[in-house]
Amino acid sequence: MAIDHRHVGETSELRTVVVEEGFLRLFAKAVGESRPIYTEIAVARAAGLRGLLAPPTYLFSLHLSAPAAQGDVFDPHGMAVDPSRTLHGEQSFEAFEPIYSGDTLMLRTVTTDIVSKKGGALEMITQHTEAFNADGALCGRMATTMVVRNG
Amino acid sequence: MADLPGTSDWIVGLEMPEFIRGPITRRDLALFAGGSHDHVAFHIDSDAAKAAGFDDVIAHGMLCMAYLGQALTHWVDQDRLLAWNARFVSMTPLYATINCRGSVLAITEDATAKVARLSIVAWAGPDRQALVGEALVRLG
Numbered sequence: 001m002a003i004d005h006r007h008v009g010e011t012s013e014l015r016t017v018v019v020e021e022g023f024l025r026l027f028a029k030a031v032g033e034s035r036p037i038y039t040e041i042a043v044a045r046a047a048g049l050r051g052l053l054a055p056p057t058y059l060f061s062l063h064l065s066a067p068a069a070q071g072d073v074f075d076p077h078g079m080a081v082d083p084s085r086t087l088h089g090e091q092s093f094e095a096f097e098p099i100y101s102g103d104t105l106m107l108r109t110v111t112t113d114i115v116s117k118k119g120g121a122l123e124m125i126t127q128h129t130e131a132f133n134a135d136g137a138l139c140g141r142m143a144t145t146m147v148v149r150n151g
Numbered sequence: 152m153a154d155l156p157g158t159s160d161w162i163v164g165l166e167m168p169e170f171i172r173g174p175i176t177r178r179d180l181a182l183f184a185g186g187s188h189d190h191v192a193f194h195i196d197s198d199a200a201k202a203a204g205f206d207d208v209i210a211h212g213m214l215c216m217a218y219l220g221q222a223l224t225h226w227v228d229q230d231r232l233l234a235w236n237a238r239f240v241s242m243t244p245l246y247a248t249i250n251c252r253g254s255v256l257a258i259t260e261d262a263t264a265k266v267a268r269l270s271i272v273a274w275a276g277p278d279r280q281a282l283v284g285e286a287l288v289r290l291g
Binding site for chain 2: 023026027028029030031032033053055056057060061064065083084085086087088089090091092093094095098143
């Protein structure tokens with residue numbers, strides 16, 4: 001089922017996500033991370049950090065944890081992409097300010113491109129997400145291209 | 152850990168210390184699904200993987216990207232990692248061992264910053280690239 005290209009330019013609401021310590025610790029466990037700034041809050045704080053440091057791919061997980069009401073690729077009333085037909089195509093991150101457990105961030109996602117390939121058998125959706133911290137500063141930006149297999 | 156040049160001593164061609172994870176197990180995928188909020192079924196449920204056309208569950212691309220991120224932050228402090236990217240060029244099967252490698256392609260310096268551009272690759276086997284990308288690291 002082809003994705004309507006009218007979704008290009010669609011911008012999500014600014015949605016709130018809290019960076020939770022427990023999920024950061026589970027993420028660390030899952031990837032075999034044992035360094036204390038990523039896993040032990042007392043050590044992180046003693047080192048002058050305000051919480052556990054979110055590792056370099058974590059903005060993607062924060063985005064997944066806070067799906068947008070507007071413009072989410074899986075929204076059945078929107079692009080209605082079937083997760084079982086998706087593959088991750090490309091991913092990029094820009095880091096401006098560190099993200100820590102306990103932070104409250106605001107995320108905004110824009111669909112920047114939808115491209116059909118192979119006569120519609122594949123579609124590639126690109127979205128850019130920005131994260132702002134409680135000071136209003138841009139702390140991270142990412143671009144995600146998902147490949148949808150229609151064939 | 153062998154002596155590594157400080158970031159002031161980097162040169163083109165300098166190689167990132169190799170970083171190895173795996174073999175990736177079903178347990179790894181289950182924990183990563185939970186910890187990363189990616190609950191897509193074909194990463195954790197063999198029935199769903201087969202229904203989606205795979206032989207068995209496949210690893211999240213972002214699990215391999217997390218390993219690449221670890222490789223980078225073992226080499227330089229995370230606050231030096233300005234930007235990085237990856238293309239997912241092949242799917243990562245269950246039981247894969249991931250070898251993360253990188254090398255310095257270029258070093259540029261202007262009035263505000265000295266930055267190294269790295270080539271980075273996550274290999275899932277001797278002939279199979281899973282992720283290919285680049286990273287920008289602030290040297291000074």
